[in-house]
Amino acid sequence: MDPQHPQNKQTKTQVTSVVHKRTAWEQTQSMTARRLGSGEENQEKLQKCLEPLEQKLQEITCCKASEEKKPGELKRLVESRRQQILKEFEELHRRLDEEQQTLLSRLEEEEQDILQRLRENAAHLGDRRRDLAHLAAEVEGKCLQSGFEMLKDVKSTLEKCEKVKTMEVTSVSIELEKNFSNFPRQYFALRKILKQLIAPLWLLPPADVTLDPETAHPNLVLSEDRKSVKFVETRLRDLPDTPQRFTFYPCVLATEGFTSGRHYWEVEVGDKTHWAVGVCRDSVSRKGELTPLPETGYWRVRLWNGDKYAATTTPFTPLHIKVKPKRVGIFLDYEAGTLSFYNVTDRSHIYTFTDTFTEKLWPLFYPGIRAGRKNAAPLTIRPPTDWE
Numbered sequence: 544m545d546p547q548h549p550q551n552k553q554t555k556t557q558v559t560s561v562v563h564k565r566t567a568w569e570q571t572q573s574m575t576a577r578r579l580g581s582g583e584e585n586q587e588k589l590q591k592c593l594e595p596l597e598q599k600l601q602e603i604t605c606c607k608a609s610e611e612k613k614p615g616e617l618k619r620l621v622e623s624r625r626q627q628i629l630k631e632f633e634e635l636h637r638r639l640d641e642e643q644q645t646l647l648s649r650l651e652e653e654e655q656d657i658l659q660r661l662r663e664n665a666a667h668l669g670d671r672r673r674d675l676a677h678l679a680a681e682v683e684g685k686c687l688q689s690g691f692e693m694l695k696d697v698k699s700t701l702e703k704c705e706k707v708k709t710m711e712v713t714s715v716s717i718e719l720e721k722n723f724s725n726f727p728r729q730y731f732a733l734r735k736i737l738k739q740l741i742a743p744l745w746l747l748p749p750a751d752v753t754l755d756p757e758t759a760h761p762n763l764v765l766s767e768d769r770k771s772v773k774f775v776e777t778r779l780r781d782l783p784d785t786p787q788r789f790t791f792y793p794c795v796l797a798t799e800g801f802t803s804g805r806h807y808w809e810v811e812v813g814d815k816t817h818w819a820v821g822v823c824r825d826s827v828s829r830k831g832e833l834t835p836l837p838e839t840g841y842w843r844v845r846l847w848n849g850d851k852y853a854a855t856t857t858p859f860t861p862l863h864i865k866v867k868p869k870r871v872g873i874f875l876d877y878e879a880g881t882l883s884f885y886n887v888t889d890r891s892h893i894y895t896f897t898d899t900f901t902e903k904l905w906p907l908f909y910p911g912i913r914a915g916r917k918n919a920a921p922l923t924i925r926p927p928t929d930w931e
Contacts, residue, residue, distance in 0.1 A: 585697050589686050592704035596682060599707050600675045606712050607668040613661055617717045621654050623897075624719060650719075657717055664715045671710070678703055718860060749927040750806040752797045752906050757785060758829070760793040763910065766921070769798075773921035774910050789829045797906035800825060806875045808906060809887055811923040812846070813869055817911025818922055819845035819855070820871055822882060825903040842896045843907065844871070844884045849917075854884075854894040862894055870925060875904065887928055 628646055678700075685693055685700055753769040761778045765771070772795050784790060810820050824840030827833070835841035836857050843855045844862070852862035864886065871893070872885035877900050884893040910922045 585694065585701075586686060588701055589682055589697070589704075592701065592707075593679070593682055593686070596675065596679050596704060596707055599710060599712075600672065600679060602712055603668055603672050603675065606714055607665060607672060610661055610665045610668060610714060613715070613717050614658060617654065617657055617661070620717060620719060621650060624650060653719060657715065660715045661717075664713065668712070671712075675707065678707070716860075750799075750801075750808045750906075752799070752808045752924050754795050754908065754924070755787075755798040756795075757787045758789060758905075759795040760789045760791075762793050763795055765795070766923075770925075771921040771923035772908055772910050773919065774913050776913055787829065791831050792829075792833055792835065792909070793912070794819075794907055794909040796823070796908075800903040800905040801875060801877055802903045803877050805877070807872065807927055809870055809872045809925050809927050810908065811870045811925050813920050813923075815846070815911060815920055815922070816849040816918045817845075817847055818918075819843045819907075819909035819911070820873060820922070821855075821884075821907050822873075822875060822904040823907045825905065837896065837898060840902075841907070842882045842898065843909075844894055845909070846911075852893075854896070856896075860894070864893065865889070866891070868893070870928070872927070873906070877904070 625647065628643065628650070681700055682704065685697065754765050754772055756765055756769070759765060759772070759782075761782050762774055762776070763772050764775050774793055782788065789795070812818050812820075819835075821841065821843030823835070823842070827840040833839065835843060836855055838857060841855065844852070845855060846852050852864050854860040854862060866886060866889040868886040868888045870887035872887050874883045874885065875881075876883075880899050881895055881897055883895040885891065886893050908922050908924075911918050913919055
């Protein structure tokens with residue numbers, strides 16, 4: 544065959560072109576593989592993504608199940624609050640009928656508002672759950688693939704898995720935050736009406752609260768009248784380590800505790816940046832490290848870091864307070880099992896604990912650590928405000 548023949552030259556050119564194209568394709572694939580990493584490396588990354596993905600999926604599933612149970616729980620809470628309101632108005636129904644209907648209407652609006660947010664959040668969690676289920680199936684499918692098939696879109700899959708790690712799962716609180724009264728009706732609104740209807744013996748006197756130096760932590764200093772307390776960094780004197788004294792948690796109790804009845808007192812907190820007030824059981828541990836929660840016998844509202852208010856439930860309940868309280872009112876109804884906190888500054892409700900009290904309860908005061916000069920002011924017990 545003549546190599547100079549035109550047909551043979553054309554065939555040789557075609558063969559050379561095919562070889563060059565194949566070499567270029569192989570080089571492209573090699574570069575792509577190097578850029579994406581080896582199959583084993585990506586498979587290992589995908590496997591690592593799977594566990595947090597499944598954990599987040601489980602978290603959302605549990606959260607959604609919890610949200611779906613909350614409407615029934617909310618109904619029970621609303622009914623409990625409704626009965627409380629009805630009980631307060633039973634003897635004064637004629638004079639307070641208009642107020643009662645207003646409050647029940649507000650409660651109904653709040654129930655509907657919470658139910659709507661619960662429905663929306665449940666739907667949102669359902670969408671998240673479906674998305675994660677699809678992603679989990681995608682990852683599992685990728686793990687079963689091999690070679691270039693697995694490398695297709697693997698970067699996109701890994702990016703989606705990374706986003707899952709920072710995905711926030713939120714739940715809707717069913718805490719009834721709106722005021723069912725402007726201020727503790729048991730003390731203020733009823734007091735004025737009771738003066739007109741009932742003998743003075745029925746009137747609720749303010750609690751005469753003073754501080755007990757025998758319970759005060761060694762870094763606390765009480766005023767001479769035992770109405771105020773502040774924290775000092777250096778202990779002024781050695782105090783006997785009696786069973787009544789707190790030695791770890793820098794707080795002090797009142798001289799009088801309560802085993803029944805209704806009691807109201809006010810504490811001036813001023814511009815302090817750290818404080819906590821409330822009550823504790825008689826049997827709480829006063830030595831060593833403790834966790835002041837209802838489960839351990841403490842019912843408190845606290846301020847931390849200047850603007851973070853919380854009820855110390857388990858977990859803590861953040862409190863969104865519009866007006867910074869200069870004075871806090873505490874109302875204990877022992878038989879009803881409620882401890883309510885009020886912002887005296889704007890006459891608003893802060894938070895109410897509901898529990899079953901079986902021991903003597905002591906008013907508790909934590910002035911917070913000094914934190915330089917920002918929190919040097921004392922906590923001071925003040926006579927209750929008269930709103931008449």
